[in-house]
Amino acid sequence: MLNTATRLPSNGSYRPSAPTAIVMLNLGGPQTTDAVGTYLERMFLDRELIPLPFQERLGKFIARRRTPKIQRKYKQIGGGSPIYAWTQRQGKGMVQWLDRLSPETAPHKFYVAFRYADPTTADALKRMYADGVKRAIAFTQYPQWSCSTTGASLNELWRELLRLGLRDAFAWSVIDRWPTHSAFVDAMAKRVRDGLEQFAPDERESVLLLFSAHSLPLSVIERGDAYPQEVAATVQAVMERLNFSNEFLLAYQSDIKPFRWLGPSTERVIRDLGARKRRNVLVIPIAFTSDHIETLHEIDIEFAELAHEAGIVNFRRAPALNDDPLFVRALAEIAAEHLGSRRLHSSQYKLRCPGCQNAMCRTLLNPATDALHSHAGHPATALRPDAASHHA
Amino acid sequence: MLNTATRLPSNGSYRPSAPTAIVMLNLGGPQTTDAVGTYLERMFLDRELIPLPFQERLGKFIARRRTPKIQRKYKQIGGGSPIYAWTQRQGKGMVQWLDRLSPETAPHKFYVAFRYADPTTADALKRMYADGVKRAIAFTQYPQWSCSTTGASLNELWRELLRLGLRDAFAWSVIDRWPTHSAFVDAMAKRVRDGLEQFAPDERESVLLLFSAHSLPLSVIERGDAYPQEVAATVQAVMERLNFSNEFLLAYQSDIKPFRWLGPSTERVIRDLGARKRRNVLVIPIAFTSDHIETLHEIDIEFAELAHEAGIVNFRRAPALNDDPLFVRALAEIAAEHLGSRRLHSSQYKLRCPGCQNAMCRTLLNPATDALHSHAGHPATALRPDAASHHA
Numbered sequence: 001m002l003n004t005a006t007r008l009p010s011n012g013s014y015r016p017s018a019p020t021a022i023v024m025l026n027l028g029g030p031q032t033t034d035a036v037g038t039y040l041e042r043m044f045l046d047r048e049l050i051p052l053p054f055q056e057r058l059g060k061f062i063a064r065r066r067t068p069k070i071q072r073k074y075k076q077i078g079g080g081s082p083i084y085a086w087t088q089r090q091g092k093g094m095v096q097w098l099d100r101l102s103p104e105t106a107p108h109k110f111y112v113a114f115r116y117a118d119p120t121t122a123d124a125l126k127r128m129y130a131d132g133v134k135r136a137i138a139f140t141q142y143p144q145w146s147c148s149t150t151g152a153s154l155n156e157l158w159r160e161l162l163r164l165g166l167r168d169a170f171a172w173s174v175i176d177r178w179p180t181h182s183a184f185v186d187a188m189a190k191r192v193r194d195g196l197e198q199f200a201p202d203e204r205e206s207v208l209l210l211f212s213a214h215s216l217p218l219s220v221i222e223r224g225d226a227y228p229q230e231v232a233a234t235v236q237a238v239m240e241r242l243n244f245s246n247e248f249l250l251a252y253q254s255d256i257k258p259f260r261w262l263g264p265s266t267e268r269v270i271r272d273l274g275a276r277k278r279r280n281v282l283v284i285p286i287a288f289t290s291d292h293i294e295t296l297h298e299i300d301i302e303f304a305e306l307a308h309e310a311g312i313v314n315f316r317r318a319p320a321l322n323d324d325p326l327f328v329r330a331l332a333e334i335a336a337e338h339l340g341s342r343r344l345h346s347s348q349y350k351l352r353c354p355g356c357q358n359a360m361c362r363t364l365l366n367p368a369t370d371a372l373h374s375h376a377g378h379p380a381t382a383l384r385p386d387a388a389s390h391h392a
Numbered sequence: 393m394l395n396t397a398t399r400l401p402s403n404g405s406y407r408p409s410a411p412t413a414i415v416m417l418n419l420g421g422p423q424t425t426d427a428v429g430t431y432l433e434r435m436f437l438d439r440e441l442i443p444l445p446f447q448e449r450l451g452k453f454i455a456r457r458r459t460p461k462i463q464r465k466y467k468q469i470g471g472g473s474p475i476y477a478w479t480q481r482q483g484k485g486m487v488q489w490l491d492r493l494s495p496e497t498a499p500h501k502f503y504v505a506f507r508y509a510d511p512t513t514a515d516a517l518k519r520m521y522a523d524g525v526k527r528a529i530a531f532t533q534y535p536q537w538s539c540s541t542t543g544a545s546l547n548e549l550w551r552e553l554l555r556l557g558l559r560d561a562f563a564w565s566v567i568d569r570w571p572t573h574s575a576f577v578d579a580m581a582k583r584v585r586d587g588l589e590q591f592a593p594d595e596r597e598s599v600l601l602l603f604s605a606h607s608l609p610l611s612v613i614e615r616g617d618a619y620p621q622e623v624a625a626t627v628q629a630v631m632e633r634l635n636f637s638n639e640f641l642l643a644y645q646s647d648i649k650p651f652r653w654l655g656p657s658t659e660r661v662i663r664d665l666g667a668r669k670r671r672n673v674l675v676i677p678i679a680f681t682s683d684h685i686e687t688l689h690e691i692d693i694e695f696a697e698l699a700h701e702a703g704i705v706n707f708r709r710a711p712a713l714n715d716d717p718l719f720v721r722a723l724a725e726i727a728a729e730h731l732g733s734r735r736l737h738s739s740q741y742k743l744r745c746p747g748c749q750n751a752m753c754r755t756l757l758n759p760a761t762d763a764l765h766s767h768a769g770h771p772a773t774a775l776r777p778d779a780a781s782h783h784a
Contacts, residue, residue, distance in 0.1 A: 232624030272746035
């Protein structure tokens with residue numbers, strides 16, 4: 001049998017077969033301070049993230065009002081978000097590994113699809129079409145599911161496919177969550193150990209590990225969003241991997257008034273730990289894989305200042321996963337297991353939140369058949385929800 | 393070396409050595425409808441569970457007012473709470489196993505210490521003293537930590553020791569949580585499978601697993617209580633053990649107005665699932681190990697009625713762990729591992745909630761030295777926090 005990469009198509013002209021697309025979904029960030037306005041506008045116009053009355057008008061108004069303040073923050077962290085650069089490095093490393101781990105679906109090519117920044121979902125889809133992609137995997141870069149993050153990205157994906165007339169262009173499957181995948185947990189545990197290295201050896205045992213995840217409005221929690229359960233599961237898995245070497249807490253950051261958000265708030269916890277004379281605190285971003293404004297500014301600048309005022313002597317942050325080789329390899333393993341599983345998505349993807357009001361949620365356009373995997377002899381009906389991506 | 397159970401004490405008279413006490417801490421329940429008043433009064437007088445202004449007066453008032461309503465509920469489930477009977481069976485089975493798993497600390501004897509019902513903590517301590525107990529383990533029967541449950545029970549234990557003048561009578565260690573202990577997770581997974589058996593074979597795949605835990609006021613969550621993280625960790629571990637065979641949700645029940653409690657509320661989720669035309673739902677009590685009013689009445693009667701009205705065709709509950717042999721064995725394994733670990737408590741026990749205002753919290757009176765374990769040759773300093781009880 002000819003290798004798929006060198007097979008001759010029916011028209012007789014030689015060309016390498018189309019790549020398997022790995023579409024890396026994330027919120028993105030403005031690469032320059034000039035891009036902040038557009039970024040915030042896209043965010044505040046997204047009903048799936050922030051439902052507002054008179055969304056179009058009020059969203060644009062809030063975005064415009066916040067722009068100068070957020071621009072100042074981006075200036076303080078070097079003029080823009082590094083998330084695109086990190087995603088590029090992650091993607092490059094991932095597909096290199098993936099070609100080795102899953103040669104039968106090679107070559108693999110990654111496409112970055114940001115929800116609120118360039119390159120957008122539409123940008124990614126157009127490139128995929130130009131590259132002749134047939135098979136695509138929507139791979140969320142948020143380890144834990146939330147309708148506000150992965151959900152919003154996927155809904156945008158399905159909408160854009162329809163808008164661009166690409167409904168049937170690609171056969172899709174989805175990696176919708178991986179909160180306790182063992183390779184991810186390994187990488188996280190290593191980053192915690194890297195973080196602990198920043199403390200004097202005789203202080204390390206006394207360091208409190210403060211896991212911090214982006215918070216959600218209670219209205220989202222009460223709708224039944226899976227996020228807090230999955231974030232907590234990641235924390236437990238990482239602590240088990242660390243053999244419970246240190247005391248730990250889970251808190252939630254970045255809430256915006258006036259809504260009530262899920263607590264305990266990271267900010268308040270830092271204040272309280274200071275009041276309790278806690279000397280050593282290591283913050284671990286647990287729900288996001290690359291550095292972004294919430295690590296580089298909120299934790300490293302704002303919370304650090306707060307911690308200093310509160311009397312915490314050594315306040316440090318574990319490095320984000322970024323291009324850590326263990327993590328890049330983890331991304332490839334998650335994708336390879338998904339491809340090998342012959343499943344369309346996790347066992348949870350089709351379960352809409354009990355309180356969901358959004359008919360778009362949990363769509364899967366043009367689901368992949370087993371065509372790519374027909375060498376294994378499984379019938380198309382063998383495509384089942386993917387349990388593997390949950391596993392520790 | 394003489395077996396400790398037959399060793400001659402220095403005064404020359406022969407008697408079996410004192411038992412190692414396993415003190416089973418739980419909230420308890422009224423065994424008869426006549427006991428409901430006292431039970432509710434103890435509950436509403438407990439500042440650690442329900443802080444009220446004018447606690448003494450208002451607590452008694454609320455308890456008196458609620459008594460007839462709660463008495464009616466207990467009448468409907470057979471006239472009283474079965475928790476004492478289940479705890480007796482669990483305790484008996486546990487110590488039988490424990491004598492085999494940990495012969496060097498045998499004989500073991502269990503003592504039931506309920507926070508709001510008889511036998512109380514004081515009852516247990518007096519019996520232990522009469523039995524000549526020297527070494528005692530406070531073993532919470534709540535798998536996941538909360539200051540409102542295990543915390544309140546332990547604080548009562550330390551208070552009662554002081555009040556009864558028994559401060560130095562017993563050497564203590566604590567099993568303060570076991571959310572993902574593998575034997576517990578095995579037992580839970582089995583109960584879920586038992587629950588699934590109640591559905592027709594061709595419906596089983598479509599059953600939604602609705603894990604339900606007792607809720608907590610948001611004020612407790614915001615203080616930094618570990619409960620939601622640990623409950624979520626149990627759910628994840630059980631689903632992993634079940635290989636994600638079914639869709640699942642985690643919700644919280646039994647909130648009392650007017651405070652805002654952690655959601656999503658089990659009640660609301662049941663209503664929403666009905667509205668979504670979900671036919672098959674299995675509720676799994678995940679934070680309590682014996683049947684009690686919240687399973688037998690709230691789930692089996694109130695929620696079942698609600699589910700019926702909402703259009704859920706088959707609404708079932710997984711059996712509580714009760715005297716399931718796997719669970720009884722799990723209790724013994726958890727205790728044996730604790731005794732073998734030479735640790736005083738979990739690595740989290742000494743970490744007070746960041747927002748804690750209760751100076752009593754995380755006490756450990758008269759901690760056990762390694763005297764019991766001196767045959768192993770470890771120095772006393774080897775007594776460290778117990779990581780093992782966390783492990784999956």
